[in-house]
Amino acid sequence: MSRGGADRTGRAALPLVLPAWIALGIFFLLPLAILFVISFGQRATYGDLKPISDLWTYIASGKLLAQYARSLHGIYLQIFWRSLWMAVVTTVLCLVMSYPIAYYIAVTAPARKRNLLLGLVVIPFWTSFLIRTYAWMFLLRTEGLINRVLMGLNITSQPMELLYNNFAVLIGLVYGELPFMILPLYASLEKLDLSLLEASADLGAPRSSTFWRVTVPLTMPGIVAGIILVFVPSLGQFIVSDLLGGARTILAGNLIQNQFAVARNKPFGAAIAFELTAAVLLLLYAYTRYTRRRGEDVLL
Amino acid sequence: MSRPRVPAWAAAIALLGAALACARRDDPAAIAAAAAEKRLNLYIWSAYMPQDVLDDFTKQTGIAVRYDLYDSNESVLAKLQSGVADYDLVVPSDYMVRILIHLKLVKPLEKGRLHNLGNLDPRFLDKTFDPGNRYSIPYVWGTTGYGYNVARARGALDSWAPLFDPANKGQILMLDDMRECFSAALKFLGKSINTTNPADLKAAADLLKKQKPLVKTYNSSDFEHILASGDVIYAHGYNGQIAKVAAEEPGKLAYVVPKEGATIWVDSVCIPAGARHTDAIYAFLDFIMDPKINARIVDGIRYASANAAARQWISPDILNDPAVYAPAESLTKCEFVEDIGEATEVMDEYWTEIKAQ
Amino acid sequence: MRTKGRFLRAYAWLVYAFLYAPIAILVIFSFNRASQTAVWQGFTLEWYRSLGHNELILTAVRNSLIVGLAATVIATVIGTLVALALGRYEFRGQTFTKNLLYLPIIIPEIVVGAALVTFFGVVALRLSLLTVIIAHVVFSISYVAIVVRARLSGFDRSLEEAALDLGARPMQTFWRVTLPLILPGVVSGALLVFTVSIDDYVITSFVAGVGATTLPLQIYSMLKVGVTPEINAVSTLLLVVTIALIAAAQRLQTPPTEGLRD
Numbered sequence: 001m002s003r004g005g006a007d008r009t010g011r012a013a014l015p016l017v018l019p020a021w022i023a024l025g026i027f028f029l030l031p032l033a034i035l036f037v038i039s040f041g042q043r044a045t046y047g048d049l050k051p052i053s054d055l056w057t058y059i060a061s062g063k064l065l066a067q068y069a070r071s072l073h074g075i076y077l078q079i080f081w082r083s084l085w086m087a088v089v090t091t092v093l094c095l096v097m098s099y100p101i102a103y104y105i106a107v108t109a110p111a112r113k114r115n116l117l118l119g120l121v122v123i124p125f126w127t128s129f130l131i132r133t134y135a136w137m138f139l140l141r142t143e144g145l146i147n148r149v150l151m152g153l154n155i156t157s158q159p160m161e162l163l164y165n166n167f168a169v170l171i172g173l174v175y176g177e178l179p180f181m182i183l184p185l186y187a188s189l190e191k192l193d194l195s196l197l198e199a200s201a202d203l204g205a206p207r208s209s210t211f212w213r214v215t216v217p218l219t220m221p222g223i224v225a226g227i228i229l230v231f232v233p234s235l236g237q238f239i240v241s242d243l244l245g246g247a248r249t250i251l252a253g254n255l256i257q258n259q260f261a262v263a264r265n266k267p268f269g270a271a272i273a274f275e276l277t278a279a280v281l282l283l284l285y286a287y288t289r290y291t292r293r294r295g296e297d298v299l300l
Numbered sequence: 301m302s303r304p305r306v307p308a309w310a311a312a313i314a315l316l317g318a319a320l321a322c323a324r325r326d327d328p329a330a331i332a333a334a335a336a337e338k339r340l341n342l343y344i345w346s347a348y349m350p351q352d353v354l355d356d357f358t359k360q361t362g363i364a365v366r367y368d369l370y371d372s373n374e375s376v377l378a379k380l381q382s383g384v385a386d387y388d389l390v391v392p393s394d395y396m397v398r399i400l401i402h403l404k405l406v407k408p409l410e411k412g413r414l415h416n417l418g419n420l421d422p423r424f425l426d427k428t429f430d431p432g433n434r435y436s437i438p439y440v441w442g443t444t445g446y447g448y449n450v451a452r453a454r455g456a457l458d459s460w461a462p463l464f465d466p467a468n469k470g471q472i473l474m475l476d477d478m479r480e481c482f483s484a485a486l487k488f489l490g491k492s493i494n495t496t497n498p499a500d501l502k503a504a505a506d507l508l509k510k511q512k513p514l515v516k517t518y519n520s521s522d523f524e525h526i527l528a529s530g531d532v533i534y535a536h537g538y539n540g541q542i543a544k545v546a547a548e549e550p551g552k553l554a555y556v557v558p559k560e561g562a563t564i565w566v567d568s569v570c571i572p573a574g575a576r577h578t579d580a581i582y583a584f585l586d587f588i589m590d591p592k593i594n595a596r597i598v599d600g601i602r603y604a605s606a607n608a609a610a611r612q613w614i615s616p617d618i619l620n621d622p623a624v625y626a627p628a629e630s631l632t633k634c635e636f637v638e639d640i641g642e643a644t645e646v647m648d649e650y651w652t653e654i655k656a657q
Numbered sequence: 658m659r660t661k662g663r664f665l666r667a668y669a670w671l672v673y674a675f676l677y678a679p680i681a682i683l684v685i686f687s688f689n690r691a692s693q694t695a696v697w698q699g700f701t702l703e704w705y706r707s708l709g710h711n712e713l714i715l716t717a718v719r720n721s722l723i724v725g726l727a728a729t730v731i732a733t734v735i736g737t738l739v740a741l742a743l744g745r746y747e748f749r750g751q752t753f754t755k756n757l758l759y760l761p762i763i764i765p766e767i768v769v770g771a772a773l774v775t776f777f778g779v780v781a782l783r784l785s786l787l788t789v790i791i792a793h794v795v796f797s798i799s800y801v802a803i804v805v806r807a808r809l810s811g812f813d814r815s816l817e818e819a820a821l822d823l824g825a826r827p828m829q830t831f832w833r834v835t836l837p838l839i840l841p842g843v844v845s846g847a848l849l850v851f852t853v854s855i856d857d858y859v860i861t862s863f864v865a866g867v868g869a870t871t872l873p874l875q876i877y878s879m880l881k882v883g884v885t886p887e888i889n890a891v892s893t894l895l896l897v898v899t900i901a902l903i904a905a906a907q908r909l910q911t912p913p914t915e916g917l918r919d
Contacts, residue, residue, distance in 0.1 A: 024795065029757075368867050
């Protein structure tokens with residue numbers, strides 16, 4: 001939202017936004033449009049596209065939406081549900097895990113240490129995501145560090161199956177997304193007016209009440225931003241389920257990757273990709289409505 | 301400030317346009333220059349070329365070699381289909397060679413420029429996927445059976461049975477490869493791996509679905525390490541890589557081509573249609589078909605090569621390793637993977653169902 | 658409040674432990690003599706030494722740096738401009754711009770990667786380091802815009818207006834008033850882009866050409882072929898370098914008001 005507006009007309013903004021429009025228009029919107037068109041096509045025997053001789057007959061025969069129709073039932077629907085479920089669980093876990101530590105850094109810890117503590121949160125993410133995922137495999141495998149320690153301390157007698165299952169995938173997902181939840185929460189919590197909390201306590205509200213009825217509502221923008229920043233990537237990811245899940249589970253991301261890389265069915269892969277995108281855009285729309293009601297946009 | 305008033309964005313666009321123009325080189329002069337350029341771009345399986353052989357090639361010819369690795373045939377197809385990958389040589393498997401030929405993604409060999417073709421083993425020439433070897437030169441061959449931990453494996457270790465046995469739950473690794481998994485299932489059921497019979501395919505799919513809960517992980521790239529590290533007892537996999545880890549700790553692991561049969565495959569070198577560095581390509585092909593060099597490659601990667609003349613130079617322990625140079629009797633029921641055309645889509649749906657369970 | 662503080666602190670350290678466990682493993686085992694196992698077999702620097710000879714890794718690092726720097730510079734410029742527009746003006750197409758900027762973040766990477774490689778095929782642009790740079794710029798602009806925009810929302814326009822009233826031309830005002838004030842945001846945005854670019858695997862795997870292997874691609878193929886602690890060594894080095902970079906950036910960043918005093 002701009003401030004003090006009347007002296008600056010909208011025209012001055014044009015050269016500022018033009019580079020972004022051009023860069024994103026040509027190299028983002030256009031490729032997506034091409035992919036979108038492909039999603040209405042059919043795969044030829046060897047994985048290229050079947051040429052369409054007559055457009056009207058093609059549309060009339062119902063083949064136009066064939067890829068979308070195919071993707072919306074049976075196992076594919078199952079795969080969407082499972083991805084949705086994984087993303088929801090990941091987001092909830094991230095939220096629950098992140099809130100206390102964000103609170104600690106923003107409110108409890110001494111102010112001069114805040115940058116350091118925040119930096120400590122971010123630094124792990126300066127190593128390669130792949131390597132960190134691999135490090136988890138190293139920790140979780142049958143002869144990995146965790147099992148060795150547990151067995152060495154006689155806490156367990158048999159190695160636990162910690163890898164190549166949903167548990168490992170969740171760990172990988174939560175681990176990867178944590179800073180994207182901590183940072184927005186921190187940003188919101190930092191702006192929190194502590195005197196409001198004190199007032200609430202002074203008025204006799206128990207701590208939990210203060211938390212749920214003052215703190216949480218006031219930090220809602222941060223919570224919502226964090227949810228979006230975590231939920232969306234979790235929906236489309238496939239590396240974690242590939243490496244940590246032992247390629248045993250197919251999530252939406254794996255499906256798309258599979259269609260493009262292995263099954264060579266670009267139209268089908270494109271259709272699924274756009275369905276995923278549509279789901280996410282719906283979320284974005286809901287988010288924009290939410291922020292418009294509140295009168296502030298947390299991100300842009 | 302008296303700076304020239306060229307808007308930043310206009311300059312950026314101009315720069316970008318110039319860069320884009322440089323990236324497209326279609327004119328004849330550029331083509332000829334590229335053909336003679338001392339550079340070679342390889343796209344090859346991850347375990348297929350020892351670095352020292354490449355270094356020697358560079359030393360001998362002055363041609364710099366760059367390479368990218370892949371672990372599935374489909375990656376080759378995807379890259380070549382994009383039309384904008386810049387590889388000079390690829391090494392696809394049999395059925396993929398046929399697909400690439402059909403899609404005109406590879407170009408014919410100029411046999412006149414090749415001097416070492418006589419060294420090749422006739423067993424692997426003139427196959428159905430490339431009659432007359434117009435497009436491909438066989439490089440390496442092998443089988444896809446399974447490796448197992450000698451001390452901990454039980455059951456009929458000459459058959460596919462242990463990999464489908466519920467008693468071995470959580471101890472099995474399967475390749476993350478649709479055709480290979482289906483081949484294992486089809487062979488166990490006594491069918492051809494190239495069947496397009498819907499009933500056969502469904503039976504194999506059902507078997508694989510029943511097997512899924514028993515499988516610890518699907519992995520096509522470092523299955524041999526997962527076997528060696530003890531995470532699984534039985535690992536579906538390609539013979540050479542299993543032979544390699546088996547050789548590191550003699551007696552711990554073994555490889556078997558099941559009696560019901562397995563896939564036998566030959567990977568061949570092909571020239572993508574858009575390959576530019578033609579001189580370097582033919583120099584390299586002659587180089588790797590030289591018997592002594594070829595033998596060094598075999599020693600390094602522990603896969604059997606399709607070069608007959610190289611046999612006299614290969615280390616005896618590799619020649620005598622049944623996991624590498626499989627004895628003829630074990631190969632009688634083995635089949636080459638062939639393209640099954642439209643049935644691929646059916647198989648793909650089954651595969652998705654299996655993985656999605 | 659005391660007990661709550663202690664619990665929270667203990668909890669925070671637990672989370673830090675969780676965050677750093679894999680990193681610690683990474684660093685420690687980069688010094689391990691053994692190649693594959695989880696058993697400690699003695700301290701050694703050989704992996705760091707062999708790193709110096711590993712052509713593949715060195716080329717990959719070089720490529721990653723080239724792409725990272727190029728993408729950072731381009732994306733930071735474009736993103737800062739757009740953030741300025743969004744933060745100061747009301748203009749037609751404002752909502753369109755905002756949504757356009759959200760899209761690259763929100764659309765799954767794999768979709769963007771697939772779309773880009775298809776697009777490059779259609780316009781017959783050969784895959785190379787350039788295509789990687791283009792791809793990285795595309796998804797980075799949004800990050801810069803968001804970060805700089807955040808910085809702008811606390812921005813006091815009166816400083817700019819004062820400069821203009823005092824006779825400074827718009828360009829002068831921008832370089833000597835606005836830019837120093839938003840610089841922390843711009844630098845943060847640039848750092849963010851650099852981080853994301855260095856670590857990107859998915860999109861890069863679609864659009865990289867031969868010889869354009871970046872570090873994540875190289876790591877991925879090494880992970881698949883067989884891990885040696887050289888990977889640990891290169892990660893540790895990267896970690897140390899990036900920490901040093903951030904620390905240096907923090908030192909160099911002067912608080913906004915200081916820049917105006919001279």
